Amino acid sequence: xxxxxxxxxxxxxxxxxxxxxxxxxxxxxxxxxxxxxxxxxxxxxxxxxxxxxxxxxxxxxxxxxxxxxxxxxxxxxxxxxxxxxxxxxxxxxxxxxxxxxxxxxxxxxxxxxxxxxxxxxxxxxxxxxxxxxxxxxxxxxxxxxxxxxxxxxxxxxxxxxxxxxxxxxxxxxxxxxxxxxxxxxxxxxxxxxxxxxxxxxxxxxxxxxxxxxxxxxxxxxxxxxxxxxxxxxxxxxxxxxxx
Amino acid sequence: xxxxxxxxxxxxxxxxxxxxxxxxxxxxxxxxxxxxxxxxxxxxxxxxxxxxxxxxxxxxxxxxxxxxxxxxxxxxxxxxxxxxxxxxxxxxxxxxxxxxxxxxxxxxxxxxxxxxxxxxxxxxxxxxxxxxxxxxxxxxxxxxxxxxxxxxxxxxxxxxxxxxxxxxxxxxxxxxxxxxxxxxxxxxxxxxxxxxxxxxxxxxxxxxxxxxxxxxxxxxxxxxxxxxx
Numbered sequence: 001x002x003x004x005x006x007x008x009x010x011x012x013x014x015x016x017x018x019x020x021x022x023x024x025x026x027x028x029x030x031x032x033x034x035x036x037x038x039x040x041x042x043x044x045x046x047x048x049x050x051x052x053x054x055x056x057x058x059x060x061x062x063x064x065x066x067x068x069x070x071x072x073x074x075x076x077x078x079x080x081x082x083x084x085x086x087x088x089x090x091x092x093x094x095x096x097x098x099x100x101x102x103x104x105x106x107x108x109x110x111x112x113x114x115x116x117x118x119x120x121x122x123x124x125x126x127x128x129x130x131x132x133x134x135x136x137x138x139x140x141x142x143x144x145x146x147x148x149x150x151x152x153x154x155x156x157x158x159x160x161x162x163x164x165x166x167x168x169x170x171x172x173x174x175x176x177x178x179x180x181x182x183x184x185x186x187x188x189x190x191x192x193x194x195x196x197x198x199x200x201x202x203x204x205x206x207x208x209x210x211x212x213x214x215x216x217x218x219x220x221x222x223x224x225x226x227x228x229x230x231x232x233x234x235x236x237x238x239x240x241x242x243x
Numbered sequence: 244x245x246x247x248x249x250x251x252x253x254x255x256x257x258x259x260x261x262x263x264x265x266x267x268x269x270x271x272x273x274x275x276x277x278x279x280x281x282x283x284x285x286x287x288x289x290x291x292x293x294x295x296x297x298x299x300x301x302x303x304x305x306x307x308x309x310x311x312x313x314x315x316x317x318x319x320x321x322x323x324x325x326x327x328x329x330x331x332x333x334x335x336x337x338x339x340x341x342x343x344x345x346x347x348x349x350x351x352x353x354x355x356x357x358x359x360x361x362x363x364x365x366x367x368x369x370x371x372x373x374x375x376x377x378x379x380x381x382x383x384x385x386x387x388x389x390x391x392x393x394x395x396x397x398x399x400x401x402x403x404x405x406x407x408x409x410x411x412x413x414x415x416x417x418x419x420x421x422x423x424x425x426x427x428x429x430x431x432x433x434x435x436x437x438x439x440x441x442x443x444x445x446x447x448x449x450x451x452x453x454x455x456x457x458x459x460x461x462x463x464x465x466x467x468x469x470x471x472x
Contacts, residue, residue, distance in 0.1 A: 143315055150290040150309040151329040151380060161328055165319035243319040243360045 031213035040217040048202070053221065055197035060186045060229070063121035064179060070122070071129035079137045088130070096127045100185065108193045117189035117198075124185050125178050132174040136167040165243075172237035179233055180226035187222055199225075244268075244289075244384065244416065249298035249441070251284060258284050259295070262441035271410070271417040271453065273431030275424065275472060280437045282420040286386045289418065303384070306333070308377035308415070310387040314369040316361040322348070322372050323357040329380050347379040350412075351405060367398045371405060378409045387419040391426055403429060407453060424468050428461050429453070436471055444471045 014033060021030040031039075043049045078085035103123045107116040140163055148158050190200020199218055206214040249262040258281040266272050276282050287293045289300060290307050316325050323344055330340045348354045351371040361369055370390065377385050390406075391399045403426070410417070421427055427434050430453055436445035447464060451457070 141315075143311065143313065144317065146287070146290075146292045147309060147311065147315040148328075149292055150307055150386070151376075152306060152332055153329060154332045157328060157331055161317060161320060161324075165317070168319075241319075243362070 028210055028212055031216055035213045036216045036220070039211075039213045040220055043214070043217055043221075051197045052199050052202045053225070055195070056183070056186060056190065056199040057225065059117050059190075059195075059198070060121075060179075060183050060225075063118045063186065064125065064182050066118070067122050067125040067129055067178075067182075068175070071126055071133050074130055075133035075137055078134055085134070092127045092130055095123055096131075098123070100124060100188070104185075104189050104192050107189070113193040113195045116193045117186045117195055117200075120189040121182055121185055125182050128178055128181075129174055132170060133167065136170040136174075137163065139170075140166045165241075168237075168241055172233060172241070176230055176233045176237070179229045183222060183226045183229065244303050245301045246285075246289070247299050247301060249288060249295045249300075251281070251288060251293075251295040251298075253284075257440055259288075259298075259441035262298070264435070264443075266416060266418060267433060268416045269414045270432040271419055271430055272433045272435060273427035274418065274420045274435050274437060275422065275427050275468065276437035277472065278422065280439055281441055282422075282437065283388055285437075285441075286388055286418065286420055289384075290386055304382055304416075306380065306382040306384075308380045308382040308385045310373055310377045310385065310390045312389040312392050314361070314366075314373040316369055316372055318361050321358050321360055322353060322364070325361070325372060326376055326379055329376055333381050335381070343379050347375045350378075350409065351375045367394065367402060370394065370402055374402070374406060374409060378413055378415075383415055385415045385417040387417065387421075389421050389423075391421070391423070399426075406430070411454060424465060424472070425458075427468075428458055428465060429456070434464070434468065436468060 017030075018033050021032045024030045027035065074084070074088060078088060104116075104120050107119045107123070110116070111119055144162055144166075145158070148162060153162075187198075187200045187203070189195070190198035191204045192200075194201055194204060199222060203215055203218045206212075206218060244266045246262060246264050246266075249259045251257075251259045251262075262285075274282050274285065284293070286309070288295050289303065290309055291303075316322075317328060320328060326344045326347065327340060330343065333340075335343065344357075345354070348357055351374060353368060353371055353375065356364065356368065361372075364372070373390065377387075391402060394402060407430075419427070419430060428449075431449060432453065433448045434445065435443060438444050445468065447467075449456075449461065449464070451460070
């Protein structure tokens with residue numbers, strides 16, 4: 001039952017694509033479904049495909065983990081030291097308000113094309129993670145904290161049995177939405193920075209030679225990559241949260 | 244245990260002004276009073292969850308059990324793990340903890356539910372776990388904050404009887420805060436009625452043991468409490 005609806009909606013989407021491509025009938029504007037998938041199939045046989053995919057995946061994961069570690073550490077510190085929270089809040093608010101394109105263009109100016117996507121993601125993903133983690137930590141039921149204190153429970157046991165499990169659901173929800181956003185931003189940054197060995201650069205090249213079907217093939221790869229990473233997080237969430 | 248010259252305020256509201264009281268060991272002291280008179284604050288001061296501006300608590304046990312109105316079980320831990328959670332920082336060895344938990348779950352008739360998570364339990368079962376936690380914890384003092392509030396009549400009766408059974412085996416000094424006069428007459432060895440600012444309106448001991456008590460014989464006391472509360 002769970003798989004029926006996604007199949008129907010995907011089928012409908014492909015059908016619309018098929019009909020629009022047939023109606024427009026200009027390969028450059030709307031490539032045919034068959035052409036796009038045969039292009040995808042051809043890409044799968046090329047070494048450069050895996051190098052680009054690997055490069056983007058590596059940058060996505062690296063920036064994601066840097067943002068994650070930074071957000072966790074600062075959220076914990078902010079919880080225990082209110083001054084840090086008060087100091088960080090305006091900075092985080094400003095960073096959140098900066099238009100994504102400004103961040104991308106500025107970091108491309110500041111850093112070389114290999115590293116700018118990392119910094120861009122940090123700017124965009126970190127504030128989201130930090131705010132959500134901080135809310136998660138501070139929303140732990142104060143009565144449960146009082147109960148634990150009354151029963152003289154060790155700090156270590158409180159962290160592992162009370163704090164972390166309470167934060168876990170919102171933690172994984174944040175990771176789940178952040179990871180696909182991360183892939184999108186990394187690819188945008190790669191396009192603009194023309195990062196070597198990246199999906200973004202391949203997309204830019206496809207556009208440059210007006211190969212729209214290849215551009216769409218890369219888009220499908222990007223969607224699948226996000227879907228895959230999101231599902232890895234859902235799987236970890238299921239393994240961790242069993243209550 | 245003795246509270247001496249306790250002074251506590253929240254913002255500008257003075258909850259206790261020079262409050263002093265002795266609590267009898269191995270007895271149940273019931274504290275009655277209208278909402279906001281500081282009953283829970285008193286328990287929290289004794290538990291050390293909050294501190295008073297001035298005053299001292301003398302002869303307090305290092306280890307205290309606390310039974311709350313909301314059972315306050317950790318939703319991510321099974322019944323067994325919830326009990327183990329409070330026992331890890333005690334002198335008990337791992338084997339001893341296991342033995343104690345099995346014994347108390349047997350007493351509260353929840354042995355089959357050891358591996359259940361709180362959301363799989365009914366309200367009555369969760370309150371039984373909460374009682375089990377209080378009695379398995381090696382404390383000398385039990386603080387109870389309206390633990391029977393919100394339970395239907397028959398469930399309340401069963402849980403109160405279960406409390407008596409556990410208390411019969413292990414008579415820890417108990418301070419029981421409630422707004423329900425009947426509960427205090429059923430379980431109290433001593434009944435105290437508090438007013439605003441920690442003023443004591445009534446302080447009566449009941450000679451009859453809670454195990455052989457005829458509640459009807461306390462009609463005069465009931466009427467007296469009704470009149471002042």
